[in-house]
Amino acid sequence: MKKLIMVTGFPGFICERLYRGLIEDDPATNFILLVHPTQVEKAQHLTDKDERVTILPGDITQENLGMSEADKISLQDKVTHFFHLAAIYDLAVPQDLAYQVNVIGTQNVNRFVRTLRSLQRYVYFSTAYVSGTRTGRILEGELDKGQTFKNHYEETKFEAEKRVAAMKGVPTTIIRPGVVVGDSKTGETIKFDGPYFMLRFLDHFSFGPVPYIGKGDEPLDVVPIDFIIRATIYLAKSEQGIGTFHLTGGATYPSQEIYKIFSRELLGKEPSFYCPLGIAQTLLKIGPLRRYLGLDPEAVAYVYHPSVYDSTQASNVLKDGGIHCPDLIEYIPNMVRFFKEHRNDPAMRVQVR
Incomplete structure (x- = not known):
């Protein structure tokens, strides 16, 4: 048929x-x-x-x-x-x-x-x-x-x-x-939300020192769109693809490490001091400041939530198709490059309320 x-x-x-x-x-x-x-x-x-x-x-x-x-x-x-x-x-x-x-x-x-x-x-x-x-x-x-x-x-x-x-x-x-980002090879996405809020925030610190927001010890599970598509298509036609599958990156890196690499790629420098999370969350209640920084409080909650999404079942099926999630550290430069090229495109910037 x-x-x-x-x-x-x-x-x-x-x-x-x-x-x-x-x-x-x-x-x-x-x-x-x-x-x-x-x-x-x-x-x-x-x-x-x-x-x-x-x-x-x-x-x-x-x-x-x-x-x-x-x-x-x-x-x-x-x-x-x-x-x-x-x-x-x-x-x-x-x-x-x-x-x-x-x-x-x-x-x-x-x-x-x-x-x-x-x-x-x-x-x-x-x-x-x-x-x-x-x-x-x-x-x-x-x-x-x-x-x-x-x-x-x-x-x-x-x-x-x-x-x-x-x-x-x-x-x-x-x-x-998990949290879906752009293509691991080209960096292409259609909007700067999720982890891109980190980049939007960091973009305000071209001059002067860069702050960490909280300690950021919690893992952040990021996956590129090309992996999601390849994995979904394979699971949809596999006899072993019936069930529930985490398409996640394994949360290998804590959010602080991701933020540090973003800062290095975007600004050429690393964060040098801490702003306590409680103070940052209080400041983000101020609407004009929140919109100026381009930082969505709802997205911040995912950066500081200590969960790890086990993907054993998905990995076992996908390995037969030679499919695995790329290492985030390897494609962050592509994410940041695409962000730099499109940072001023209003269609890419999710409105912060």
Whole structure:
């Protein structure tokens, strides 16, 4: 049977890269891209009228994903693989919006996926941070451990993953990425959030000494987008790829070490004094200062959270495909170079509230 992949979340960064990776992996693949009506024009531009692609306007928060009954029925015997990436990823998202998109939207997708009679694999993009406030080593087989959450993004992705994991009889791959950054080879990304907030902060210290913010002994689990794409595609077609997988970097380096290397690459100097974390967090409550520094308090919480995401199951499957996460230290220069080239592009700078 000819492969027909249906995808939600296009033209988001991860989804757009996944689409290109899937085409490269199998050029004969056809696609149904379920695209929110507000993103159809952008999606058409990115797919460049590719004959293998059908752009279907839809909305996962709506009944039947916003599709017509005719479209829904026509797809039930054709779709072989379903990749669900559509979600609200903003760490400061309001609860109602996060629940509507991440939880209700996933429930609607699950309902549709159950009707697909030719389905070979359902791939759901979760996050390693469904672990919430848990500390220590987090295993791939663990989900609900009574944890609380740092924000509504984590909480609603946890609730959504519970609903996906509860589906019976559906061949499902759950992907839990760490903090995703740009391409390890080119440095390319589409926005400077996550660890890039460190670079945005450091960019203010071209002159004078550079501070550390807190001790930063906690590991920060960073993974490049090219690894995420290669690993996801391999897991989606592997017989061993059913289950839950941490696509993480192993948190080899503490955040302080990453920050120091960022400073050296960006500014040519290392931090020389400490600003206690408590003082920094108090200062970040001052809106104008927070916006000037370009430092998101929600992102700071991830830098100082002591969790390690065990990826034994993912590593065991991926090693058969020769896939492993690149060493962060090796590609930091590419990240910083791309940041320098695009630091003044307003489209790249996530708005700090």
